[in-house]
Structure formats: C-alpha cells, structure tokens
Amino acid sequence: MIRKNYLVLILALCLGLILTGCPKKMVPVDEASSKKSDDAARFEAEKAAKEQAEREAREKEQTRIKEEEARRAQEKEFEKSLVAKKQPGIEGEVLESKLLKDVSFDFDKYDIRTQDINILKEDAALLMKYSNVKVQIEGHCDERGTGEYNLALGERRANSVKKYLVSIGVPADRLSTISYGKEMPVDPGHHEEAWTKNRRAHFVILSK
Amino acid sequence: MKRLFSLFLFTFLIFSSAAEARVYLDVNAPTLVQIPIVLPSWKAVDKTPPSLPAKVYEILENDLAFSGFFRVINFNSLPAHLQKKEGIPSTLYLQEWMPANGEILLAGEITLESEGLNLKLKFHLFDLIEQKHLVGKQYEGPVQNLRTIVHRMADEVILQLTGERGVNTTKIAYVSLQSGNKEISVSDIDGANIKQVTRNQSINVSPAWTPDGKKIAFTSYLKRNPDLYLTDLDGKNLTRFLSFPGLNTSPSWSPDGKQIAVMLGKDGKSEIYLVDAGGGNPRRLTHGHGNEASPTWSPDGKWIAFVSDRSGSPQIYVMSAEGSEVRRITFEGNYNTQPSWSPKGDRIAFNGRVGGRYTIFTIQPDGAGLQRLTSAAGDNENPAWSPDGRYIAFSSTRTGSPKIFITHANGFAPRPLTQGKGGELSPAWSRRFDQ
Secondary structure: OHHHHHHHHHHHHHHHHHHHHHHHHHHHHHHHHHHHHHHHHHHHHHHHHHHHHHHHHHHHHHHHHHHHHHHHHHHHHHHHHEEEEEOOOOOOEEEEEOOOOOEEOOOOOOOOOHHHHHHHHHHHHHHHHOOOOEEEEEEEOOOOOOHHHHHHHHHHHHHHHHHHHHHOOOOHHHEEEEEEEOOOOOOOOOOHHHHHHHOEEEEEEEEO | OHHHHHOOEOOOOOOOOOOOOOOOOOOOOOOOOOEEEEEOEOEEEOOOOOHHHHHHHHHHHHHHHHHOOEEEEEHHHOOHHHHOOEOOOOHHHHHHHHHHOOOEEEEEEEEEEHHHOEEEEEEEEEEOOOOEEEEEEEEEEEHHHHHHHHHHHHHHHHHHHHOOOOOOOOEEEEEEOOOOOEEEEEEEOOOOOOEEOOOOOOEEEEEEEOOOOOEEEEEEOOOOOOEEEEEEOOOOOOEEEEOOOOOEEEEEEOOOOOEEEEEEOOOOOOEEEEEEOOOOOOEEOOOOOOOEEEEEEOOOOOEEEEEEOOOOOOEEEEEEOOOOOOEEOOOOOOOEEEEEEOOOOOOEEEEEEEOOEEEEEEEOOOOOOOEEOOOOOOOEEEEEEOOOOOEEEEEEOOOOOOEEEEEEOOOOOOEEOOOOOOOEEEEEEOOOOOO
C-alpha cells in the first residue's frame, strides 16, 4: 500500500511539477517569440553597423584612391613638367621643371631676398616629396662686369640657395651647385629687364 | 711651335756697331714723341721675285707703326727721286735722304736662296741727323718663316732705337664669339695668323699662357663643371688639369713657374689657392667672407694681387704669396676687378666702373698714382700686359661688338688687334717666341 501511495505522491508531484512547470513552459514560447524580435534588431543593428563600416571603408578607400589619384596626378604633373635639356659641348642631359622655380638676385648680391623665401620653401617641399630627385643649382649673373668676378658671384649665388634648402631639411647630398657666371643668359638683351631676368639661381634635375 | 722656331738659322752679322748705344726714345717719358723713320723700298737681290721685298716691307712697316714708337715715312710719300731708290744706301750718300724729313733711315734687301727654300734678309739703320751708320744685321731662315723673321728684325730695330726689344714675335690668346660659341683663338699681335684653338661648342673662358708659351690654359664646361684645361696651340693634347667641384679658373703662374695661383670654388665660394705646377697640393690663401677672384703674381714672386668683395664691393687687394699682409689698394668707385700685374712690377692694370661704364686703369702696387687709360667710349675690360710691360691689351665695345685693342701702357695710340668684325674677349699675352 505504501508503495502505491508513493507512486501517487510521485505522480502528484510530477503533476504538480508539470502544473507548476506549465507556465514556465509557456514562457519559453513567449521568450522564443521575443527573442526572435531581439535577434532581428541585433541583426539589423549589426547589419547597419556592418554596412556603416563597409560604407566607411568604401569611403576611406575612395578617399585613399582619390588621394592616390591626386598624388599620381601631381606626380604626373611633375612628370609632365619635366623637359629634357641638352646643351652642345656640355656633357650629359638634364631635366628642367617649371615646378622648381628660379629665384632672383639684386645686382652684385648673392643673399636670398625675403620675397623669394616662399619660392624656395615650395621648391624644398617638392624636393622632399620626390626623395630620389637630385638637382643642380645653377648660379647666373647679368652681363655687366668681368667674367671671372661674375663666375665667383654665380658660385656664391648657387651656394646661397643650397645652404637655405639644406637649412630647411633638403639633404645636402641631393643638391649640387654650378656657376655659369654671365656665360648663359636667359635673355640676351642689354637692358635692365634682361639683367633682372639673368641674375638668377636656376634648378636642373640631374637624376630622378 | 718648337719645330717652327728650331728651324731658324739666325746669323747676326754686325756690320758696324754704334760707337755707344744711344737710346733715341725714352719710352718711359710721360708724353711719347714718335721717331720719324724713313723706310725706302726694299731691294730684291738677284732673281728674288719682287713680291718678297714688298711683303717684307709691309710686315716691317706694320710692326714699326704698331709699336707706337715711330712715325713711319713710307717710300710712297718721298720725293720722286727717292721713291725709286731701293736697298741699302752708302753712308757717303746719306745727304741725299735729307729731304725725306726723317731722323732715322731703315733700309734693307732680301735674297731668295737654295732654289727658293731659304731667305736671307739684311737691314741697316742710319742716323740722318748725324749722317752716320748705326747698325746692320743679317737674318737667314726657311721661306715659310718670313713673317717671324721680319718680326724679329723689327724687334731688333726697336731694341736699337728704344733700348728694349719689341714684342712682335708674341701672340695673343683670346675668347672668340665668331662661331656662335665661346671658343679660344690665337693671333699674332699684328692680327695675322688667327688660329682657332678649341672647337668643342662648349663655354670656354679665361685663357692664359703657360710660362713656356707652348700651351694655353682655359676654363671649359665640357664635363658640366667649370674645369681648367690645358691644350697645345693647335688644339691637340687636351688635358683636364684641375677639376675640383665648383670653379677651377683664372690661373696665374708664379714667375719661377713652380706654383699656380688659381680661383677654386670647392669650399662653397670662390677662394684664391696655390697649386703646384703639376696641379697638386692645393693650399688656400684667402680666408675672408668675400668672393675672391682673379689672382695675378708680382714679377718678383713675393706678392699676389686679386679681387675681393669682402668690403661689400669688388676691390683690388694685394697679399703676400703666403696669403698674409692683405691690403686693399683701390678706393675709387665700387667695382674694381680683373687686376693684371705689369711684368716690370711697377703698376697693376685693372678695370673699374665709372658712371656705369667699364674703363681700364693702372695703379701702383701701394695704391698710389691711379691712372685712367681709356676714354668713356664703350666698355673696356680685361687688361693684359705685354711681356715687356710697355703695352696693354684689353677688350672694348667702343666700336660695337667687343674687340681686342692694344694700347701703350700710358693709354697712348690704341689700335685693334684684328680686322675682324668683333666678338673678341679676354686677351692673354704670350711670352716672346724669339728663342
């Protein structure tokens, strides 16, 4: 009899368990449905985030490409600006670029004029960007005065420019100098306008 | 050149020597009075073609006139009966030359010998005032050396009458623009025998003679650097003599030939250096803040004059050959460059700017006695002394395109070197080629 009672009790307990467990058992059903919506939201969020990231990456990539293109364009512009120059009787072929700008000097002077500092800063920036480029700085004079003293003056002008470029970070081993004195005028005229043009430091590219 | 001169066979036969050497002209006098010298026609002896004495006459007359010491009385301007007289007169008949109105008579004859290969020239000098024979000399040499033989003869005449040999055997090297480039050329000082030395289409500047007169030094951009080269006068045997980075230019040989003062740019600005005759062992002489240029030795080998702009403008300085005792010698004007020390030692020629124009000056090495040699016409630059110190060559734009002129050291009687159209710069005067 006792055994039978036990069984009843166990059954009752089991039932109780079932009965009490029933609401609990209902919850998972409810939970399942709410979990389903949570997952969706998360999925959405994740998706959004992923899309955002992708978009950002895309934008980043685009920016990078744009920058690259700009750099290439600039490089292309630099490449495009290069003009070969070969002079009879002077060994080797050099390149000239209008992006490397000349600086001017006052008569019988070799110091860099304050108004030319920015030109040299731009020249330096370009040279820093193209770290393989080796340039020669040419010192030139106007036709007035004697040949030999003008050779000395041209030497000093070229070296003034070199010194300044080195002082703002251009490695000295990429800059050489040469004085042409009054032997290579850019304007053959015999007047102030020509003289002003001829008193210059000019860049030629020896290698890139 | 060596071959040319070793072919000479000079035989000096002195027919009579003047009782005592009398100098007819004081060339150092402040004003130059030219000696009126009569030149009768030269005589062609035996079968010598008449074109030869005519040629000799032309060269001789030119040399004497260019020397500036003489007023040449050409036979064409003589009275008719004297025009026809050729050759050397007898002292007995000197009286008949009085109407020529000269003080000196120079007469001569030429003989073509050895089947037309050899020349024999003879000249005699007479004093028409005192009616006496002064001197006579005879020269022999191969026919192709005619010009040089006559130049030597003219130099002897100048020695006899002025106390110092002439410079008619010398040459002038210069930069010529004729080809469109700056090339080095050489000319006799009468403008004959113009020869182009370089033909490299580069920029060739600042020619200078080596002391033996066998080579010309010049700066060229052949290797994209202003290097100093040496070449024979015919353009052969080109060697790169100095090739430091930067300037290698303006060589000046010491009087003993053992050292060369030169402008070098290897330290970042132009400095005066000494190098050995072989080009080695560079020693820096200048240490200032300025640009240093154009060294020139004093003939005693103790001093070097040069240009420096250490004071703010280019001026002439003198220093010892060791680089010490630096002193400034020019104070007039603010652009004085290109000094050239006279072989006599007493003066330094340079060019200075006056009123925007460049003019030739001379000054004593102590800075005293400034003398202006050229007028206001054109730009006058690059003075170079003759080896006897009696003339200065320089380039001038007085007639348009730059030409080389030769003037007496006092600025008297400038005349163009060549009959060319111009484009001549930077003269350098050689030694005499008479030995």
